[in-house]
Amino acid sequence: MLTRRHILTAALATAAGPMLPRRLWAGSTLTLGGVQIDTLSDGSLVLPGDFILGGMPQDEMAEIVARYGLPTDQLTPPCNVSLLRDGANVVLFDVGSGPDFQPSAGKLAEAMEVLAISEEEVTHVLFTHGHPDHLWGLLDEFDEPVFPAAEFVMGQAEFDxxxxxxxxxxxxxxxxxxxxxxxxxxxxxxxxxxLVADGDEVLPGIIARLTPGHTPGHLAWEIGAGGAMVVGDAIGNHHVAFERPDWASGSDQDGAMAAATRVALLERLAEGGMPMIGYHLPGGGIGRVERAESGYRFVEA
Incomplete structure (x- = not known):
């Protein structure tokens, strides 16, 4: 197993001249045998701090967040869309925000262009859940699917x-x-x-894992029988979600259920050393979970 960090650079039109800015995409790659997983930036969100941090013990929360050099009034989490290629399939896990959610997000098409992958090449789209930053990139301006050749897969409970x-x-x-x-x-x-359920193998070596609470039918995706886990928003940040996973977060629709899911998932990932990919985690989102003196920590790949 090999992990590496890379920087993807997308130049604006060459004819426009060399003085125009270039967009830099930070991503990471995880290789599992013949499977390659790249994380692609869909941009970032701009959220009021209370959307994530509201309802937590405020003094202790502020101390944790400050250690990560972050404010508590506004957070700008990255959005990492995972792209899996195994030689036969080109699989996206979620599709980003599209143009209708926040102007800072919806950049997936640009990131795919850097890797020279077209929308028509995507064979499967596997959704973790139906929130805007994961689902709203599904359709184009004509309300047609952006990925015309793809099979779409979602949990039955989430779809319902x-x-x-x-x-x-x-x-x-x-x-x-x-x-x-x-x-x-x-x-x-x-x-x-x-539509699938917990434990279904939707493609060879890709298994749906029910991780409810953030939304009622949220799915994580296990790849290669413990090779890696795409966790979506079941673990939604690299600070309080790791250090105090038992705290309810304002971003979760069922705070108590999400906290129980998060605790169990982090323990499983730490116990087995399984690489994880988090949608809103830094450095492209690929890393591992380690136990800490209090709670856990995210270690970037």
Whole structure:
């Protein structure tokens, strides 16, 4: 198994001249036998601190966050879309935000262009969950799927939740637009999406793992029988989620359930030394979990 960090550079149109800025993408690569996983930047989010940190013991939380050099009033987590290639399949785990969520995100197409991978080459899209930064990049400006040749895979419980007309009224006013946006996008693929359950092997060596709480049917994806785990938002940051995984986070729809899921998942990852890929973790998101004096720590690859 080999891990390495790389910097992807996308130049603007050559004809525009050398003085225009260039976009730098920080990513990482994980190689598992004949499988290569690259993380691609979809940009970053701009969130009020309370969206993640609200409801936690504030003094202890502030001390933890300060050790990571971060403010508590606003957070800008990165968005790491994972791309798996095994010689036969080109698999995306989530599709980013698209253009309709936040201007700082929705950059997946640019990152794919750097790797010279077209949307038409993607064979499968495996969703962790239906939040905007993971799902809203599904459709183009004509409401057609951005990845026309791909098979779409989502957990049955997650799909049912977002397609339930009652969700928009029960999810809370702050997230009502999440429900409307998810239902509109999922309706386009409703007749073709493959719905799976915990433990299903959706492709050779890729197994769905139910990790609920952040959303009701959130899935992580285990690759290669313990080779790596794409955790989505089951572990949502590299600071309080690791040091105090038992704390409920404002970003989770069911805080108590998400905390129990997070504790169990971190313990499994630390026990087995399994590499993990986190959607909102730094350095491209690939790393390992280590036990710390209090809680755990994220160690970048």
């Amino acid at each position: 939740y977002w397609m339930d007309p009652a969700t928009v009224d029960s999810i809370g006013e702050a997230r009502a637009s999440f429900a409307v946006g998810a239902a509109r996008r999922l309706a386009v693929i409703a007749d073709v999406v493959r």
